[in-house]
Amino acid sequence: MPSLHEPKLISGNANLKLSSAVAKRMSIHRGTPVKLVSARVERFNDQEIFVEIHENVRGEDMFIIQSTSRPANDNLMELLIIADTLRRSSAGRITAVIPYFGYARQDRRSKARTPISAKLVANMVAQSGIERVLTMDLHAAQIQGFFDMPVDNLYASPIFALDVKHHFRDCMDEVMVISPDVGGVARARELAKRIDAPLAIVDKRREKAGEVAEMTVIGDVTGKRCIIVDDICDTAGTLVKAAEVLIDKGAAEVHAYITHGVMSGPAVERISNSVMKTLVLSDTIAPTPEVLAAPNIRIVPTAPIFAQAILNIWGGTSVSSLFDHETLEPLYETAYS
Structure with missing residues (x-):
């Protein structure tokens, strides 16, 4: 069932340019302005991460855009702390848009006495209050099964x-x-x-x-x-x-x-x-x-496909439709016209 609230985007520091591009594409698709939620995501002198959201998000359908790329640990913690901030601010639903899912190469025990870090990260994501994940080209498809929540894996x-x-x-x-x-x-x-x-x-x-x-x-x-x-x-x-x-x-x-x-x-x-x-x-x-x-x-660019996927999740429509050439081509017609 479509949400009664507008989709709201918030970004970590991993890829602000992509986040802004997604917001711009969503504005084009919807015909109404979509902006990143005003927030402060910064570090104290000892590198602790601090997040403050400057807008009301109570009951809103929130999408956090944050790749867990280098520095992987810092960007992962940013994602988790933003999610915790939204949960404690009474956000209606929290979706993590993780274009690049770090730790995905540690999806199994390659030898004795090694971790399965991808599963650990999935557990941390779930505990932070995130209810859904949108990502692209997971290194191993079975990582979707590490999450006890919906995971939409887009393809490049x-x-x-x-x-x-x-x-x-x-x-x-x-x-x-x-x-x-x-x-x-x-x-x-x-x-x-x-x-x-x-x-x-x-x-x-x-x-x-x-x-x-x-x-x-x-x-x-x-x-x-x-x-x-x-x-x-x-x-x-x-x-x-x-x-x-x-x-x-x-x-x-x-x-x-x-x-x-x-x-x-x-x-x-x-x-x-x-x-x-x-x-x-x-x-x-x-x-x-x-x-x-x-x-x-x-x-x-990946902003066109991520923007449409976010709108499909918000509107309760198919994300897998974006795997079809006929659906995707109009989103990129300006790039390849």
């Missing part, structure tokens, strides 16, 4: 499909989608299906965490414009090595589409010096000045 593949069809419109028959590992085949297959392209796999074997010992290409990439698709780019070591292997196997050129640009340490330098022609990132994580200055890195 429909956005990437629109971008690929626009930028490769004159050579779509030469495009091949590449999964950078066996575990990412489902994600790569989804994009390949949307753009009607063949699929190949780079099979990697690790000697230890963070180091790839060997890569093998499964499939013929000769003369193809290869598009590597993945959910996270951290230090970019694996991505750059995969691009080199593809070129060695006869690929004409290599591009990459990554949902979450963590871009730690030497990532930007590696990408800038790599054989990849372009790396396309979404803005679920606020790009650093170095990322924005890199000549072969491009950013695609």
